[in-house]
Amino acid sequence: MKCDCISLPPQLFNQAFPFHIVFNKNREIVQVGNVLQRISSKPLLGSRLEEHFRISRPTIPVDFNLIYQRSHSIFLLESLNSEIQLKGQMMPADEQDVIFFLCSLWVTDVSSLTPLGVKLKDFAIHDPIADFLFLLQVRNTALADAQKLAAELTQKQTELKAALDLKEEMANAAKAQAHQLEKALEELRATQIQLVQSEKMSSLGQLVAGVAHEINNPVNFIHGNLVHAEEYTEDLLNLLDLYQYHYPQVVEEIQKEIEAIDLDFVKDDLTKLLRSMRVGTDRIREIVKSLRNFSRLDEAEVKGVNIHEGIDSTLMILENRLKAKPEHPGIKVIKEYGPLPLVECYPGQLNQVFMNLISNAIDALDEYALRCPPEVIKSNPGQIWIRTQVLNREWVAISISDNGPGIPAEIQSRLFDPFFTTKPLGKGTGLGLSISHQIIVERHNGRIRCSSTPKQGTEFVIEIPVRQVHFQAA
Amino acid sequence: MYGLVNKAIQDMVRTNFGEEAWQNVKQKAAIENETFVSIEGYPDDLTHRLVRAASEVLGLSSAAIMQAFGEYWVQYTAREGFGELIDMCGDNLPEFLENLDNLHARVGIVFPKIQPPSFECTEVEEENLNLHYYSHRQGLTPMVVGLVQGLGKRFDTEVDVTQTKSREDGDDHDEFSVKYKKASATPRHC
Numbered sequence: 001m002k003c004d005c006i007s008l009p010p011q012l013f014n015q016a017f018p019f020h021i022v023f024n025k026n027r028e029i030v031q032v033g034n035v036l037q038r039i040s041s042k043p044l045l046g047s048r049l050e051e052h053f054r055i056s057r058p059t060i061p062v063d064f065n066l067i068y069q070r071s072h073s074i075f076l077l078e079s080l081n082s083e084i085q086l087k088g089q090m091m092p093a094d095e096q097d098v099i100f101f102l103c104s105l106w107v108t109d110v111s112s113l114t115p116l117g118v119k120l121k122d123f124a125i126h127d128p129i130a131d132f133l134f135l136l137q138v139r140n141t142a143l144a145d146a147q148k149l150a151a152e153l154t155q156k157q158t159e160l161k162a163a164l165d166l167k168e169e170m171a172n173a174a175k176a177q178a179h180q181l182e183k184a185l186e187e188l189r190a191t192q193i194q195l196v197q198s199e200k201m202s203s204l205g206q207l208v209a210g211v212a213h214e215i216n217n218p219v220n221f222i223h224g225n226l227v228h229a230e231e232y233t234e235d236l237l238n239l240l241d242l243y244q245y246h247y248p249q250v251v252e253e254i255q256k257e258i259e260a261i262d263l264d265f266v267k268d269d270l271t272k273l274l275r276s277m278r279v280g281t282d283r284i285r286e287i288v289k290s291l292r293n294f295s296r297l298d299e300a301e302v303k304g305v306n307i308h309e310g311i312d313s314t315l316m317i318l319e320n321r322l323k324a325k326p327e328h329p330g331i332k333v334i335k336e337y338g339p340l341p342l343v344e345c346y347p348g349q350l351n352q353v354f355m356n357l358i359s360n361a362i363d364a365l366d367e368y369a370l371r372c373p374p375e376v377i378k379s380n381p382g383q384i385w386i387r388t389q390v391l392n393r394e395w396v397a398i399s400i401s402d403n404g405p406g407i408p409a410e411i412q413s414r415l416f417d418p419f420f421t422t423k424p425l426g427k428g429t430g431l432g433l434s435i436s437h438q439i440i441v442e443r444h445n446g447r448i449r450c451s452s453t454p455k456q457g458t459e460f461v462i463e464i465p466v467r468q469v470h471f472q473a474a
Numbered sequence: 475m476y477g478l479v480n481k482a483i484q485d486m487v488r489t490n491f492g493e494e495a496w497q498n499v500k501q502k503a504a505i506e507n508e509t510f511v512s513i514e515g516y517p518d519d520l521t522h523r524l525v526r527a528a529s530e531v532l533g534l535s536s537a538a539i540m541q542a543f544g545e546y547w548v549q550y551t552a553r554e555g556f557g558e559l560i561d562m563c564g565d566n567l568p569e570f571l572e573n574l575d576n577l578h579a580r581v582g583i584v585f586p587k588i589q590p591p592s593f594e595c596t597e598v599e600e601e602n603l604n605l606h607y608y609s610h611r612q613g614l615t616p617m618v619v620g621l622v623q624g625l626g627k628r629f630d631t632e633v634d635v636t637q638t639k640s641r642e643d644g645d646d647h648d649e650f651s652v653k654y655k656k657a658s659a660t661p662r663h664c
Binding site: 119133140 | 554
């Protein structure tokens with residue numbers, strides 16, 4: 001078939017395909033593009049194709065017929081002598097028994113062109129390889145950008161994390177400081193309360209001790225003179241009896257006076273009266289002794305103390321509240337004292353704790369008695385148990401329990417909080433148990449706990465070390 | 475304008491005037507994110523803001539900034555990985571200037587959004603030629619002067635650039651008369 005198409009003159013063909021190769025059936029190179037010839041290390045024209053190239057795609061040997069058969073494939077030729085790779089199309093020209101390899105230089109890295117001495121102008125203007133090279137470079141730039149951005153991002157993430165960590169650290173520090181401040185404030189408040197209470201107790205102690213001392217002296221006069229008064233009275237009564245024996249007949253005026261004063265009753269009652277006065281002064285002396293024991297103005301120092309004396313003094317002071325009265329029934333105190341050694345403590349403070357716990361028990365029982373029908377109280381009268389025991393060589397325990405209404409579980413955990421009270425407004429300060437806790441735990445390195453079952457009663461257990469020396473040294 | 479231009483302005487200010495000057499430029503230009511992606515398209519306004527801010531901060535006219543930038547651009551793009559492509563575009567100044575349009579044309583082909591300028595060399599002679607610059611953007615003409623001077627340095631060639639036509643005077647494009655002389659004795663091949 002004859003073709004009337006116009007074809008490129010050889011010079012222009014060379015410009016259009018500066019890397020082309022034409023070879024014949026013997027694989028002899030009969031024509032080469034000028035740029036390919038220039039960059040090849042050996043002359044190509046007249047030599048065989050396989051002396052310079054191998055076919056990497058398709059995987060066939062350099063054979064004219066095989067190349068002819070695969071002319072629809074993309075061909076990739078690798079130079080045996082340099083880094084040159086050619087990509088293109090095999091176009092058999094049957095009339096001339098030759099194959100045209102229309103190709104261009106194939107590179108995947110712009111830098112690989114420099115050693116070959118290839119310039120952009122060496123490529124035909126229509127050849128997209130130049131655009132491809134440009135794209136390759138742009139891809140590299142974009143990759144570098146991406147890597148830089150990723151590094152910046154990582155750096156910023158690290159900085160952010162560090163900033164967040166710092167922020168968290170600072171927040172934690174602030175929180176810890178706030179907590180410490182709160183704790184310090186709480187301690188300050190507790191100390192203030194303790195101080196006020198101590199001051200109050202100290203003043204009260206001084207007052208009580210002063211009053212006790214002032215009462216003690218006149219009571220001792222009375223008590224001491226009562227012995228003589230009893231003797232003298234007995235002597236006078238004996239003398240009177242002698243008179244009546246030796247002078248049975250008395251004048252009328254004396255007889256009238258005897259009847260008027262009811263001499264027999266006076267004689268009988270005077271002895272009883274003096275005995276009663278003696279009982280009264282004994283009681284006053286006991287109370288004075290208890291007051292002085294309770295107030296214990298020597299509390300500034302730790303000393304070995306008989307705990308039972310402290311409890312007894314407290315009970316003596318509270319005796320009036322334990323007695324039956326029209327408005328409430330009596331409360332029975334059951335003492336179960338174990339054989340305690342002398343315990344090193346601040347006796348005045350410890351007595352204050354006993355006073356708080358026993359007063360609370362009395363308050364609870366009184367309030368319970370008001371709420372419950374009398375028959376219930378009669379069948380189950382108010383009782384307070386005070387037990388002491390030695391836990392081991394180093395610790396003793398004092399338990400104060402009652403059979404009152406008990407404490408609801410939900411408020412048990414708040415019992416020792418300052419200002420917490422269940423008593424009506426104006427009746428309780430909410431400081432008794434808080435101060436007791438402080439005295440036992442902080443001043444005596446001991447423990448205090450409460451266990452309570454509603455409608456069955458409440459028990460406070462105090463455990464304190466027998467000696468404070470170890471703790472104070474620590 | 476593609477990010478590479480903004481990055482180059484940033485780099486130029488930082489390299490020549492320090493980080494503090496750049497921070498001032500950035501603040502004046504009201505740019506929050508200073509990370510530019512080279513091949514991403516950015517509004518032309520952003521580049522103009524940068525140039526105006528640099529002009530204020532550095533106390534130079536916009537034209538002086540753009541001219542300095544044109545010169546810096548040659549060094550910058552070579553350093554940023556385009557050195558081999560630049561090398562491939564010519565062995566000497568006139569050859570490179572003649573390839574300048576093809577280079578920009580290929581950029582435009584690959585990234586149609588970028589709309590690069592167009593160049594043409596006429597009356598190419600032994601030591602002078604006329605360079606025509608076509609662009610729809612305003613204010614970048616002084617950059618061409620700096621660009622040619624930067625290329626002169628790269629090719630070790632003395633250059634004298636004079637603007638002979640200007641869009642400001644009503645012409646449809648800018649034109650420059652470029653006179654050059656290779657510093658070494660090597661003869662020039664076109």
